[in-house]
């Protein structure tokens with residue numbers, strides 16, 4: 001039996017991707033930028049099989065998930081010209097799902113293993129394009145560290161790459177406020193947002209945020225990086241709210257309040273970013289993590305370190 005197994009880590013966007021200009025190829029309207037976190041990952045095992053089938057955490061996946069995977073595999077087969085049907089078995093080490101990008105690590109791990117199985121000569125840039133066909137944010141999980149997903153305008157030129165930035169003091173903490181799986185998919189919410197009159201302005205502002213955060217990262221300037229990431233996240237949730245959706249809950253708001261207190265009253269450089277779910281990720285420097293964790297002691301707070309590239313498990 002021919003099998004390949006790969007691991008990929010989750011990534012958290014500091015500049016968010018929101019809105020598709022091509023639904024089939026998952027092309028985005030503006031570049032996004034993320035941090036790969038070492039704690040949470042997906043292991044994906046792929047095997048040539050007589051039918052496409054998906055198992056998640058040891059159990060056969062439901063019809064909805066099976067269908068999503070079959071659609072993705074059809075796209076990859078069409079674009080890359082192979083015919084094999086595939087059995088996929090994923091194991092997720094992602095402790096809670098609301099806005100923790102488990103689809104990113106899952107599609108990245110599946111893409112990496114699949115490429116090594118049926119397209120062994122392609123590089124990571126090409127694998128990031130295969131991951132994009134499954135989930136936009138997965139494009140970035142092929143790489144570790146700080147990663148850019150370049151928007152592009154076709155399958156050929158929309159891919160991820162790693163930034164040449166080594167910043168060990170940079171830390172991300174995840175504050176758990178919810179275990180619930182998001183009720184409205186990001187695809188559905190994005191499609192509502194792109195129809196709004198303010199969407200084009202959102203894209204322009206996000207492009208400016210991208211340029212500014214890149215400068216901050218090059219200078220290892222936590223004040224700029226944190227401020228821009230928080231602003232970009234707030235802007236995302238404003239447009240989500242304008243679409244009639246709200247991913248926050250009461251605890252999300254409480255955590256935001258406490259972040260502001262830490263920053264204003266205690267002068268701690270700590271900033272938040274929130275995805276399509278209620279959980280909050282905090283950005284800070286290594287020296288401040290203990291005092292932040294203490295300040296959030298009534299919450300479960302997970303300290304993460306920088307994660308690496310997706311890789312083949314031998």
Ligand code: PMV
Nearest residue numbers: 013016017136137186275276
């Ligand atoms: O690619 P998706 O469908 O998982 O959407 C990701 C959306 C955000 O997490 C909110 C932003 C991002 O860039 O990861």
